[in-house]
Amino acid sequence: MSTPETPVDVSTDAGEREQSVTPLELFFDLVFVFAFTQVTSFLAHHLTWAGLAQGAALFGVLWWSWVCYSWLTGTVNAEEVMPARLVVLTAMAAMLIVALTVPDAFGDDAILFGLAYVVVRLLHIVLYTVVAPPETQTAVRRIAPGFLGGPALLVVAGFFDGAIQASLWVLAIGIDYGIVFVRGVEGFHVQVEHFVERHRLIMIIALGESLIAIGIGAEEIPRTPTIIGAALLGITLVIALWWLYFDYIVLAAENRLSKETGTDRTVLARDSYSYIHLLIVGSIIFVALGIEQTITHVGEPLGLIPAIAFCGGCGLYLFGHNAFRYRDHRTVSVLRLVVGIVAVALIPVATQVTALTALALLTALFVGLAVYETVWSDHRNRLRSSETGPGQ
Structure with a gap:
Protein backbone atom coordinates (compact mmCIF):
# COMPACT_ATOMS: atom_id res chain seq x y z
CA MET A 1 0.00 0.00 0.00
CA SER A 2 1.18 3.49 -0.77
CA THR A 3 2.31 5.81 1.97
CA PRO A 4 1.78 9.55 2.02
CA GLU A 5 5.32 9.96 0.70
CA THR A 6 4.81 7.60 -2.22
CA PRO A 7 4.53 9.55 -5.49
CA VAL A 8 1.14 9.13 -7.07
CA ASP A 9 1.33 7.92 -10.65
CA VAL A 10 -1.22 9.89 -12.60
CA SER A 11 -1.28 9.48 -16.35
CA THR A 12 -1.60 12.47 -18.54
CA ASP A 13 -3.89 10.54 -20.85
CA ALA A 14 -6.31 7.81 -19.98
CA GLY A 15 -4.75 5.49 -22.51
CA GLU A 16 -1.48 5.23 -20.54
CA ARG A 17 -2.93 3.50 -17.48
CA GLU A 18 -6.53 2.69 -16.71
CA GLN A 19 -7.71 2.39 -13.13
CA SER A 20 -10.74 0.28 -12.29
CA VAL A 21 -13.54 1.67 -10.17
CA THR A 22 -12.55 0.86 -6.60
CA PRO A 23 -14.63 -0.50 -3.71
CA LEU A 24 -14.07 2.82 -1.95
CA GLU A 25 -15.75 4.68 -4.81
CA LEU A 26 -18.67 2.25 -4.78
CA PHE A 27 -18.95 2.65 -1.03
CA PHE A 28 -18.85 6.43 -1.33
CA ASP A 29 -21.66 6.31 -3.90
CA LEU A 30 -23.95 4.53 -1.44
CA VAL A 31 -24.62 7.78 0.40
CA PHE A 32 -25.99 9.19 -2.85
CA VAL A 33 -28.59 6.42 -2.98
CA PHE A 34 -29.99 7.89 0.22
CA ALA A 35 -29.49 11.48 -0.95
CA PHE A 36 -31.42 10.93 -4.20
CA THR A 37 -34.20 9.21 -2.26
CA GLN A 38 -34.36 12.25 0.01
CA VAL A 39 -34.79 14.57 -2.97
CA THR A 40 -37.68 12.47 -4.28
CA SER A 41 -39.23 12.52 -0.80
CA PHE A 42 -38.77 16.29 -0.62
CA LEU A 43 -40.57 16.70 -3.93
CA ALA A 44 -43.39 14.40 -2.83
CA HIS A 45 -43.99 16.63 0.21
CA HIS A 46 -43.66 19.90 -1.72
CA LEU A 47 -45.90 19.51 -4.74
CA THR A 48 -45.83 23.18 -5.66
CA TRP A 49 -44.00 25.29 -8.23
CA ALA A 50 -41.60 26.44 -5.53
CA GLY A 51 -41.12 22.86 -4.34
CA LEU A 52 -40.33 21.74 -7.89
CA ALA A 53 -37.69 24.45 -8.24
CA GLN A 54 -36.24 23.72 -4.81
CA GLY A 55 -36.07 20.00 -5.56
CA ALA A 56 -34.20 20.73 -8.79
CA ALA A 57 -31.79 22.99 -6.89
CA LEU A 58 -31.19 20.34 -4.24
CA PHE A 59 -30.41 17.76 -6.87
CA GLY A 60 -28.14 20.27 -8.60
CA VAL A 61 -25.89 20.72 -5.57
CA LEU A 62 -25.88 16.99 -4.77
CA TRP A 63 -24.96 16.18 -8.35
CA TRP A 64 -22.09 18.66 -8.39
CA SER A 65 -20.61 17.25 -5.20
CA TRP A 66 -20.64 13.78 -6.76
CA VAL A 67 -19.10 15.17 -9.96
CA CYS A 68 -16.23 16.76 -8.04
CA TYR A 69 -15.33 13.52 -6.30
CA SER A 70 -15.70 11.48 -9.49
CA TRP A 71 -13.01 13.63 -11.12
CA LEU A 72 -10.85 13.40 -8.01
CA THR A 73 -10.95 9.61 -7.67
CA GLY A 74 -10.28 9.32 -11.38
CA THR A 75 -7.03 11.19 -10.83
CA VAL A 76 -5.84 9.46 -7.67
CA ASN A 77 -6.55 5.97 -6.37
CA ALA A 78 -7.70 7.17 -2.97
CA GLU A 79 -8.10 3.61 -1.74
CA GLU A 80 -4.36 3.01 -1.98
CA VAL A 81 -3.29 6.25 -0.25
CA MET A 82 -4.27 6.06 3.41
CA PRO A 83 -4.71 9.81 4.10
CA ALA A 84 -6.77 10.11 0.91
CA ARG A 85 -8.92 7.15 1.94
CA LEU A 86 -9.62 8.75 5.32
CA VAL A 87 -10.53 12.08 3.75
CA VAL A 88 -12.98 10.41 1.34
CA LEU A 89 -14.61 8.50 4.20
CA THR A 90 -14.87 11.71 6.22
CA ALA A 91 -16.48 13.41 3.24
CA MET A 92 -18.90 10.50 3.05
CA ALA A 93 -19.93 11.13 6.66
CA ALA A 94 -20.41 14.84 5.95
CA MET A 95 -22.43 13.95 2.86
CA LEU A 96 -24.71 11.83 5.02
CA ILE A 97 -25.48 14.94 7.11
CA VAL A 98 -26.23 16.80 3.89
CA ALA A 99 -28.65 14.04 2.85
CA LEU A 100 -30.30 13.95 6.27
CA THR A 101 -31.01 17.68 6.12
CA VAL A 102 -32.45 17.65 2.58
CA PRO A 103 -36.11 17.49 3.73
CA ASP A 104 -35.75 20.83 5.57
CA ALA A 105 -32.87 22.31 3.60
CA PHE A 106 -34.86 25.50 3.00
CA GLY A 107 -36.24 25.66 6.54
CA ASP A 108 -34.94 24.85 10.01
CA ASP A 109 -32.00 22.77 8.73
CA ALA A 110 -30.87 25.28 6.11
CA ILE A 111 -27.73 26.38 7.96
CA LEU A 112 -26.75 22.82 8.90
CA PHE A 113 -27.25 21.73 5.29
CA GLY A 114 -24.98 24.53 4.08
CA LEU A 115 -22.27 23.87 6.68
CA ALA A 116 -22.18 20.13 5.99
CA TYR A 117 -22.05 20.79 2.26
CA VAL A 118 -19.13 23.20 2.71
CA VAL A 119 -17.26 20.47 4.60
CA VAL A 120 -17.83 18.01 1.75
CA ARG A 121 -16.51 20.46 -0.80
CA LEU A 122 -13.63 21.71 1.38
CA LEU A 123 -12.37 18.15 1.88
CA HIS A 124 -12.44 17.70 -1.89
CA ILE A 125 -10.15 20.71 -2.38
CA VAL A 126 -7.87 19.64 0.48
CA LEU A 127 -7.47 16.14 -0.94
CA TYR A 128 -6.70 17.45 -4.40
CA THR A 129 -3.99 19.77 -3.09
CA VAL A 130 -2.39 16.98 -1.05
CA VAL A 131 -2.23 14.07 -3.47
CA ALA A 132 -2.75 15.42 -7.00
CA PRO A 133 0.18 16.03 -9.38
CA PRO A 134 1.55 19.60 -9.55
CA GLU A 135 -0.29 20.71 -12.69
CA THR A 136 -3.60 19.46 -11.28
CA GLN A 137 -2.92 21.26 -8.01
CA THR A 138 -2.46 24.44 -10.02
CA ALA A 139 -5.77 23.80 -11.79
CA VAL A 140 -7.53 23.22 -8.48
CA ARG A 141 -6.20 26.47 -7.03
CA ARG A 142 -7.50 28.23 -10.14
CA ILE A 143 -11.07 27.05 -9.59
CA ALA A 144 -11.05 26.82 -5.77
CA PRO A 145 -12.62 30.27 -5.24
CA GLY A 146 -15.74 29.16 -7.09
CA PHE A 147 -15.78 25.65 -5.64
CA LEU A 148 -15.70 27.08 -2.11
CA GLY A 149 -17.46 30.40 -2.68
CA GLY A 150 -20.59 28.81 -4.13
CA PRO A 151 -21.12 26.40 -1.22
CA ALA A 152 -20.34 29.19 1.27
CA LEU A 153 -23.26 31.16 -0.14
CA LEU A 154 -25.55 28.27 0.76
CA VAL A 155 -24.60 28.82 4.41
CA VAL A 156 -25.43 32.51 4.07
CA ALA A 157 -28.73 31.58 2.38
CA GLY A 158 -29.66 29.58 5.48
CA PHE A 159 -30.05 32.82 7.44
CA PHE A 160 -32.76 34.05 5.07
CA ASP A 161 -35.93 32.81 3.48
CA GLY A 162 -38.13 33.73 0.54
CA ALA A 163 -36.72 35.65 -2.41
CA ILE A 164 -33.34 36.41 -0.78
CA GLN A 165 -32.74 32.74 0.00
CA ALA A 166 -33.76 31.72 -3.51
CA SER A 167 -31.50 34.36 -5.08
CA LEU A 168 -28.52 33.21 -3.02
CA TRP A 169 -29.12 29.59 -4.05
CA VAL A 170 -29.24 30.57 -7.72
CA LEU A 171 -26.05 32.61 -7.34
CA ALA A 172 -24.31 29.78 -5.46
CA ILE A 173 -25.16 27.20 -8.10
CA GLY A 174 -24.20 29.58 -10.90
CA ILE A 175 -20.77 30.24 -9.38
CA ASP A 176 -20.14 26.58 -8.58
CA TYR A 177 -21.06 25.31 -12.04
CA GLY A 178 -19.68 28.29 -13.91
CA ILE A 179 -16.15 28.43 -12.52
CA VAL A 180 -14.87 25.42 -14.50
CA PHE A 181 -16.46 26.81 -17.65
CA VAL A 182 -15.02 30.30 -17.23
CA ARG A 183 -11.56 29.31 -15.97
CA GLY A 184 -11.26 26.06 -17.92
CA VAL A 185 -10.19 22.54 -17.03
CA GLU A 186 -6.58 22.60 -18.21
CA GLY A 187 -4.46 20.54 -15.84
CA PHE A 188 -7.12 17.92 -15.11
CA HIS A 189 -6.93 14.45 -16.63
CA VAL A 190 -9.51 11.87 -17.65
CA GLN A 191 -9.07 8.11 -17.66
Whole structure:
Protein backbone atom coordinates (compact mmCIF):
# COMPACT_ATOMS: atom_id res chain seq x y z
CA MET A 1 0.00 0.00 0.00
CA SER A 2 1.18 3.49 -0.77
CA THR A 3 2.31 5.81 1.97
CA PRO A 4 1.78 9.55 2.02
CA GLU A 5 5.32 9.96 0.70
CA THR A 6 4.81 7.60 -2.22
CA PRO A 7 4.53 9.55 -5.49
CA VAL A 8 1.14 9.13 -7.07
CA ASP A 9 1.33 7.92 -10.65
CA VAL A 10 -1.22 9.89 -12.60
CA SER A 11 -1.28 9.48 -16.35
CA THR A 12 -1.60 12.47 -18.54
CA ASP A 13 -3.89 10.54 -20.85
CA ALA A 14 -6.31 7.81 -19.98
CA GLY A 15 -4.75 5.49 -22.51
CA GLU A 16 -1.48 5.23 -20.54
CA ARG A 17 -2.93 3.50 -17.48
CA GLU A 18 -6.53 2.69 -16.71
CA GLN A 19 -7.71 2.39 -13.13
CA SER A 20 -10.74 0.28 -12.29
CA VAL A 21 -13.54 1.67 -10.17
CA THR A 22 -12.55 0.86 -6.60
CA PRO A 23 -14.63 -0.50 -3.71
CA LEU A 24 -14.07 2.82 -1.95
CA GLU A 25 -15.75 4.68 -4.81
CA LEU A 26 -18.67 2.25 -4.78
CA PHE A 27 -18.95 2.65 -1.03
CA PHE A 28 -18.85 6.43 -1.33
CA ASP A 29 -21.66 6.31 -3.90
CA LEU A 30 -23.95 4.53 -1.44
CA VAL A 31 -24.62 7.78 0.40
CA PHE A 32 -25.99 9.19 -2.85
CA VAL A 33 -28.59 6.42 -2.98
CA PHE A 34 -29.99 7.89 0.22
CA ALA A 35 -29.49 11.48 -0.95
CA PHE A 36 -31.42 10.93 -4.20
CA THR A 37 -34.20 9.21 -2.26
CA GLN A 38 -34.36 12.25 0.01
CA VAL A 39 -34.79 14.57 -2.97
CA THR A 40 -37.68 12.47 -4.28
CA SER A 41 -39.23 12.52 -0.80
CA PHE A 42 -38.77 16.29 -0.62
CA LEU A 43 -40.57 16.70 -3.93
CA ALA A 44 -43.39 14.40 -2.83
CA HIS A 45 -43.99 16.63 0.21
CA HIS A 46 -43.66 19.90 -1.72
CA LEU A 47 -45.90 19.51 -4.74
CA THR A 48 -45.83 23.18 -5.66
CA TRP A 49 -44.00 25.29 -8.23
CA ALA A 50 -41.60 26.44 -5.53
CA GLY A 51 -41.12 22.86 -4.34
CA LEU A 52 -40.33 21.74 -7.89
CA ALA A 53 -37.69 24.45 -8.24
CA GLN A 54 -36.24 23.72 -4.81
CA GLY A 55 -36.07 20.00 -5.56
CA ALA A 56 -34.20 20.73 -8.79
CA ALA A 57 -31.79 22.99 -6.89
CA LEU A 58 -31.19 20.34 -4.24
CA PHE A 59 -30.41 17.76 -6.87
CA GLY A 60 -28.14 20.27 -8.60
CA VAL A 61 -25.89 20.72 -5.57
CA LEU A 62 -25.88 16.99 -4.77
CA TRP A 63 -24.96 16.18 -8.35
CA TRP A 64 -22.09 18.66 -8.39
CA SER A 65 -20.61 17.25 -5.20
CA TRP A 66 -20.64 13.78 -6.76
CA VAL A 67 -19.10 15.17 -9.96
CA CYS A 68 -16.23 16.76 -8.04
CA TYR A 69 -15.33 13.52 -6.30
CA SER A 70 -15.70 11.48 -9.49
CA TRP A 71 -13.01 13.63 -11.12
CA LEU A 72 -10.85 13.40 -8.01
CA THR A 73 -10.95 9.61 -7.67
CA GLY A 74 -10.28 9.32 -11.38
CA THR A 75 -7.03 11.19 -10.83
CA VAL A 76 -5.84 9.46 -7.67
CA ASN A 77 -6.55 5.97 -6.37
CA ALA A 78 -7.70 7.17 -2.97
CA GLU A 79 -8.10 3.61 -1.74
CA GLU A 80 -4.36 3.01 -1.98
CA VAL A 81 -3.29 6.25 -0.25
CA MET A 82 -4.27 6.06 3.41
CA PRO A 83 -4.71 9.81 4.10
CA ALA A 84 -6.77 10.11 0.91
CA ARG A 85 -8.92 7.15 1.94
CA LEU A 86 -9.62 8.75 5.32
CA VAL A 87 -10.53 12.08 3.75
CA VAL A 88 -12.98 10.41 1.34
CA LEU A 89 -14.61 8.50 4.20
CA THR A 90 -14.87 11.71 6.22
CA ALA A 91 -16.48 13.41 3.24
CA MET A 92 -18.90 10.50 3.05
CA ALA A 93 -19.93 11.13 6.66
CA ALA A 94 -20.41 14.84 5.95
CA MET A 95 -22.43 13.95 2.86
CA LEU A 96 -24.71 11.83 5.02
CA ILE A 97 -25.48 14.94 7.11
CA VAL A 98 -26.23 16.80 3.89
CA ALA A 99 -28.65 14.04 2.85
CA LEU A 100 -30.30 13.95 6.27
CA THR A 101 -31.01 17.68 6.12
CA VAL A 102 -32.45 17.65 2.58
CA PRO A 103 -36.11 17.49 3.73
CA ASP A 104 -35.75 20.83 5.57
CA ALA A 105 -32.87 22.31 3.60
CA PHE A 106 -34.86 25.50 3.00
CA GLY A 107 -36.24 25.66 6.54
CA ASP A 108 -34.94 24.85 10.01
CA ASP A 109 -32.00 22.77 8.73
CA ALA A 110 -30.87 25.28 6.11
CA ILE A 111 -27.73 26.38 7.96
CA LEU A 112 -26.75 22.82 8.90
CA PHE A 113 -27.25 21.73 5.29
CA GLY A 114 -24.98 24.53 4.08
CA LEU A 115 -22.27 23.87 6.68
CA ALA A 116 -22.18 20.13 5.99
CA TYR A 117 -22.05 20.79 2.26
CA VAL A 118 -19.13 23.20 2.71
CA VAL A 119 -17.26 20.47 4.60
CA VAL A 120 -17.83 18.01 1.75
CA ARG A 121 -16.51 20.46 -0.80
CA LEU A 122 -13.63 21.71 1.38
CA LEU A 123 -12.37 18.15 1.88
CA HIS A 124 -12.44 17.70 -1.89
CA ILE A 125 -10.15 20.71 -2.38
CA VAL A 126 -7.87 19.64 0.48
CA LEU A 127 -7.47 16.14 -0.94
CA TYR A 128 -6.70 17.45 -4.40
CA THR A 129 -3.99 19.77 -3.09
CA VAL A 130 -2.39 16.98 -1.05
CA VAL A 131 -2.23 14.07 -3.47
CA ALA A 132 -2.75 15.42 -7.00
CA PRO A 133 0.18 16.03 -9.38
CA PRO A 134 1.55 19.60 -9.55
CA GLU A 135 -0.29 20.71 -12.69
CA THR A 136 -3.60 19.46 -11.28
CA GLN A 137 -2.92 21.26 -8.01
CA THR A 138 -2.46 24.44 -10.02
CA ALA A 139 -5.77 23.80 -11.79
CA VAL A 140 -7.53 23.22 -8.48
CA ARG A 141 -6.20 26.47 -7.03
CA ARG A 142 -7.50 28.23 -10.14
CA ILE A 143 -11.07 27.05 -9.59
CA ALA A 144 -11.05 26.82 -5.77
CA PRO A 145 -12.62 30.27 -5.24
CA GLY A 146 -15.74 29.16 -7.09
CA PHE A 147 -15.78 25.65 -5.64
CA LEU A 148 -15.70 27.08 -2.11
CA GLY A 149 -17.46 30.40 -2.68
CA GLY A 150 -20.59 28.81 -4.13
CA PRO A 151 -21.12 26.40 -1.22
CA ALA A 152 -20.34 29.19 1.27
CA LEU A 153 -23.26 31.16 -0.14
CA LEU A 154 -25.55 28.27 0.76
CA VAL A 155 -24.60 28.82 4.41
CA VAL A 156 -25.43 32.51 4.07
CA ALA A 157 -28.73 31.58 2.38
CA GLY A 158 -29.66 29.58 5.48
CA PHE A 159 -30.05 32.82 7.44
CA PHE A 160 -32.76 34.05 5.07
CA ASP A 161 -35.93 32.81 3.48
CA GLY A 162 -38.13 33.73 0.54
CA ALA A 163 -36.72 35.65 -2.41
CA ILE A 164 -33.34 36.41 -0.78
CA GLN A 165 -32.74 32.74 0.00
CA ALA A 166 -33.76 31.72 -3.51
CA SER A 167 -31.50 34.36 -5.08
CA LEU A 168 -28.52 33.21 -3.02
CA TRP A 169 -29.12 29.59 -4.05
CA VAL A 170 -29.24 30.57 -7.72
CA LEU A 171 -26.05 32.61 -7.34
CA ALA A 172 -24.31 29.78 -5.46
CA ILE A 173 -25.16 27.20 -8.10
CA GLY A 174 -24.20 29.58 -10.90
CA ILE A 175 -20.77 30.24 -9.38
CA ASP A 176 -20.14 26.58 -8.58
CA TYR A 177 -21.06 25.31 -12.04
CA GLY A 178 -19.68 28.29 -13.91
CA ILE A 179 -16.15 28.43 -12.52
CA VAL A 180 -14.87 25.42 -14.50
CA PHE A 181 -16.46 26.81 -17.65
CA VAL A 182 -15.02 30.30 -17.23
CA ARG A 183 -11.56 29.31 -15.97
CA GLY A 184 -11.26 26.06 -17.92
CA VAL A 185 -10.19 22.54 -17.03
CA GLU A 186 -6.58 22.60 -18.21
CA GLY A 187 -4.46 20.54 -15.84
CA PHE A 188 -7.12 17.92 -15.11
CA HIS A 189 -6.93 14.45 -16.63
CA VAL A 190 -9.51 11.87 -17.65
CA GLN A 191 -9.07 8.11 -17.66
CA VAL A 192 -11.77 7.19 -20.15
CA GLU A 193 -12.82 3.72 -19.01
CA HIS A 194 -12.82 4.69 -15.36
CA PHE A 195 -14.62 7.99 -15.98
CA VAL A 196 -17.36 6.43 -18.11
CA GLU A 197 -17.79 3.55 -15.67
CA ARG A 198 -18.31 5.99 -12.79
CA HIS A 199 -21.15 7.61 -14.71
CA ARG A 200 -22.65 4.25 -15.61
CA LEU A 201 -22.77 3.43 -11.92
CA ILE A 202 -24.41 6.72 -10.93
CA MET A 203 -27.01 6.08 -13.63
CA ILE A 204 -27.71 2.71 -12.01
CA ILE A 205 -28.09 4.47 -8.65
CA ALA A 206 -30.57 6.95 -10.12
CA LEU A 207 -32.55 4.18 -11.81
CA GLY A 208 -32.50 2.29 -8.53
CA GLU A 209 -34.15 5.32 -6.94
CA SER A 210 -37.06 4.80 -9.35
CA LEU A 211 -37.41 1.23 -8.12
CA ILE A 212 -37.32 2.45 -4.51
CA ALA A 213 -40.11 4.88 -5.44
CA ILE A 214 -42.28 1.94 -6.46
CA GLY A 215 -41.78 0.39 -3.03
CA ILE A 216 -42.43 3.66 -1.21
CA GLY A 217 -45.59 4.32 -3.20
CA ALA A 218 -46.98 0.85 -2.42
CA GLU A 219 -45.75 0.73 1.18
CA GLU A 220 -49.08 1.24 2.95
CA ILE A 221 -51.46 0.28 0.15
CA PRO A 222 -53.21 -3.11 -0.16
CA ARG A 223 -51.61 -5.25 -2.88
CA THR A 224 -54.58 -5.23 -5.21
CA PRO A 225 -54.29 -6.35 -8.87
CA THR A 226 -54.32 -2.68 -9.87
CA ILE A 227 -51.38 -1.85 -7.61
CA ILE A 228 -49.46 -4.91 -8.80
CA GLY A 229 -50.15 -3.88 -12.39
CA ALA A 230 -48.94 -0.33 -11.70
CA ALA A 231 -45.77 -1.69 -10.09
CA LEU A 232 -45.09 -3.89 -13.12
CA LEU A 233 -45.65 -0.98 -15.48
CA GLY A 234 -43.33 1.14 -13.35
CA ILE A 235 -40.48 -1.35 -13.48
CA THR A 236 -41.06 -1.81 -17.21
CA LEU A 237 -40.65 1.93 -17.71
CA VAL A 238 -37.44 1.90 -15.63
CA ILE A 239 -36.14 -1.01 -17.72
CA ALA A 240 -36.84 0.99 -20.87
CA LEU A 241 -34.92 3.97 -19.42
CA TRP A 242 -32.01 1.64 -18.67
CA TRP A 243 -32.15 0.11 -22.15
CA LEU A 244 -32.15 3.45 -23.94
CA TYR A 245 -28.96 4.53 -22.15
CA PHE A 246 -26.96 1.35 -21.79
CA ASP A 247 -27.77 -0.48 -25.02
CA TYR A 248 -25.58 1.70 -27.21
CA ILE A 249 -25.58 5.39 -26.23
CA VAL A 250 -22.89 4.93 -23.60
CA LEU A 251 -20.77 2.88 -26.04
CA ALA A 252 -20.84 5.65 -28.63
CA ALA A 253 -19.92 8.22 -26.01
CA GLU A 254 -16.99 6.20 -24.69
CA ASN A 255 -15.65 5.67 -28.21
CA ARG A 256 -15.87 9.39 -28.88
CA LEU A 257 -14.17 10.38 -25.62
CA SER A 258 -11.33 7.92 -26.18
CA LYS A 259 -10.51 9.54 -29.52
CA GLU A 260 -9.71 12.87 -27.89
CA THR A 261 -6.49 13.63 -26.04
CA GLY A 262 -5.23 16.19 -23.54
CA THR A 263 -7.35 19.23 -22.83
CA ASP A 264 -9.79 18.42 -25.65
CA ARG A 265 -10.67 15.18 -23.87
CA THR A 266 -11.07 16.96 -20.55
CA VAL A 267 -13.35 19.62 -22.02
CA LEU A 268 -15.49 16.96 -23.72
CA ALA A 269 -15.74 15.02 -20.46
CA ARG A 270 -16.76 18.17 -18.59
CA ASP A 271 -19.45 19.07 -21.10
CA SER A 272 -20.89 15.64 -21.89
CA TYR A 273 -20.73 14.11 -18.43
CA SER A 274 -20.45 16.74 -15.71
CA TYR A 275 -22.91 19.16 -17.31
CA ILE A 276 -25.21 17.22 -19.64
CA HIS A 277 -25.61 14.20 -17.37
CA LEU A 278 -27.17 16.59 -14.87
CA LEU A 279 -30.20 16.58 -17.19
CA ILE A 280 -30.17 12.82 -17.73
CA VAL A 281 -29.73 11.76 -14.10
CA GLY A 282 -31.89 14.58 -12.76
CA SER A 283 -34.76 13.65 -15.06
CA ILE A 284 -34.82 10.17 -13.51
CA ILE A 285 -35.45 11.73 -10.08
CA PHE A 286 -38.58 13.40 -11.47
CA VAL A 287 -39.67 10.18 -13.17
CA ALA A 288 -39.29 8.44 -9.80
CA LEU A 289 -41.58 11.04 -8.25
CA GLY A 290 -44.13 10.41 -11.00
CA ILE A 291 -44.06 6.65 -10.43
CA GLU A 292 -44.42 7.09 -6.67
CA GLN A 293 -47.36 9.48 -7.12
CA THR A 294 -48.97 7.13 -9.65
CA ILE A 295 -48.94 4.17 -7.28
CA THR A 296 -50.15 6.33 -4.38
CA HIS A 297 -53.04 7.75 -6.48
CA VAL A 298 -53.41 4.96 -9.00
CA GLY A 299 -57.12 5.44 -9.72
CA GLU A 300 -57.06 9.26 -9.80
CA PRO A 301 -55.64 11.79 -12.27
CA LEU A 302 -52.23 13.17 -11.41
CA GLY A 303 -52.09 16.71 -10.10
CA LEU A 304 -50.48 19.32 -12.31
CA ILE A 305 -47.09 19.30 -10.55
CA PRO A 306 -46.76 15.48 -10.46
CA ALA A 307 -47.83 15.36 -14.12
CA ILE A 308 -45.19 17.93 -15.06
CA ALA A 309 -42.56 16.00 -13.08
CA PHE A 310 -43.53 12.64 -14.59
CA CYS A 311 -44.15 13.52 -18.23
CA GLY A 312 -41.62 16.36 -18.23
CA GLY A 313 -39.03 14.09 -16.61
CA CYS A 314 -39.54 11.47 -19.33
CA GLY A 315 -39.17 14.13 -22.00
CA LEU A 316 -36.11 15.66 -20.33
CA TYR A 317 -34.47 12.23 -20.23
CA LEU A 318 -34.58 11.99 -24.02
CA PHE A 319 -33.69 15.65 -24.53
CA GLY A 320 -30.64 15.00 -22.34
CA HIS A 321 -29.72 12.05 -24.55
CA ASN A 322 -29.90 14.26 -27.61
CA ALA A 323 -27.81 16.96 -25.96
CA PHE A 324 -25.27 14.25 -25.07
CA ARG A 325 -25.24 12.99 -28.66
CA TYR A 326 -25.05 16.45 -30.17
CA ARG A 327 -22.09 17.48 -28.00
CA ASP A 328 -20.25 14.28 -28.86
CA HIS A 329 -21.18 13.76 -32.51
CA ARG A 330 -22.96 16.93 -33.67
CA THR A 331 -26.02 14.86 -34.61
CA VAL A 332 -29.38 14.24 -32.97
CA SER A 333 -31.87 11.38 -32.91
CA VAL A 334 -35.01 12.76 -34.50
CA LEU A 335 -37.00 9.82 -33.16
CA ARG A 336 -35.89 10.44 -29.57
CA LEU A 337 -36.60 14.13 -29.99
CA VAL A 338 -40.12 13.41 -31.22
CA VAL A 339 -40.83 10.88 -28.46
CA GLY A 340 -39.55 13.39 -25.89
CA ILE A 341 -41.90 16.04 -27.23
CA VAL A 342 -44.82 13.59 -27.17
CA ALA A 343 -44.00 12.73 -23.53
CA VAL A 344 -44.12 16.41 -22.57
CA ALA A 345 -47.34 16.84 -24.57
CA LEU A 346 -48.94 14.19 -22.36
CA ILE A 347 -48.86 16.55 -19.34
CA PRO A 348 -52.45 17.82 -19.83
CA VAL A 349 -53.60 14.27 -20.60
CA ALA A 350 -52.10 13.00 -17.34
CA THR A 351 -54.20 15.50 -15.38
CA GLN A 352 -57.41 14.15 -16.95
CA VAL A 353 -56.98 10.37 -17.13
CA THR A 354 -56.12 8.09 -14.22
CA ALA A 355 -52.51 7.99 -13.09
CA LEU A 356 -52.38 4.32 -14.11
CA THR A 357 -53.39 5.25 -17.65
CA ALA A 358 -50.73 7.96 -17.81
CA LEU A 359 -48.11 5.47 -16.62
CA ALA A 360 -49.27 2.97 -19.22
CA LEU A 361 -49.03 5.56 -22.00
CA LEU A 362 -45.50 6.63 -21.02
CA THR A 363 -44.39 3.03 -20.63
CA ALA A 364 -45.76 2.09 -24.06
CA LEU A 365 -44.04 5.12 -25.57
CA PHE A 366 -40.62 4.28 -24.13
CA VAL A 367 -40.83 0.54 -24.68
CA GLY A 368 -41.87 1.18 -28.26
CA LEU A 369 -38.89 3.48 -28.75
CA ALA A 370 -36.48 0.92 -27.28
CA VAL A 371 -37.90 -1.91 -29.40
CA TYR A 372 -37.81 0.15 -32.59
CA GLU A 373 -34.20 1.22 -32.10
CA THR A 374 -33.07 -2.27 -31.12
CA VAL A 375 -34.62 -3.91 -34.17
CA TRP A 376 -34.50 -1.25 -36.88
CA SER A 377 -32.00 1.48 -35.97
CA ASP A 378 -29.10 1.32 -38.42
CA HIS A 379 -27.04 3.67 -36.21
CA ARG A 380 -27.50 1.44 -33.18
CA ASN A 381 -26.84 -1.80 -35.03
CA ARG A 382 -23.71 -0.48 -36.74
CA LEU A 383 -22.30 0.62 -33.41
CA ARG A 384 -23.11 -2.66 -31.67
CA SER A 385 -21.53 -4.58 -34.53
CA SER A 386 -18.35 -2.52 -34.32
CA GLU A 387 -18.18 -3.15 -30.55
CA THR A 388 -18.65 -6.93 -30.67
CA GLY A 389 -16.80 -7.58 -33.90
CA PRO A 390 -17.71 -10.21 -36.50
CA GLY A 391 -18.80 -13.56 -35.18
CA GLN A 392 -19.09 -12.47 -31.54
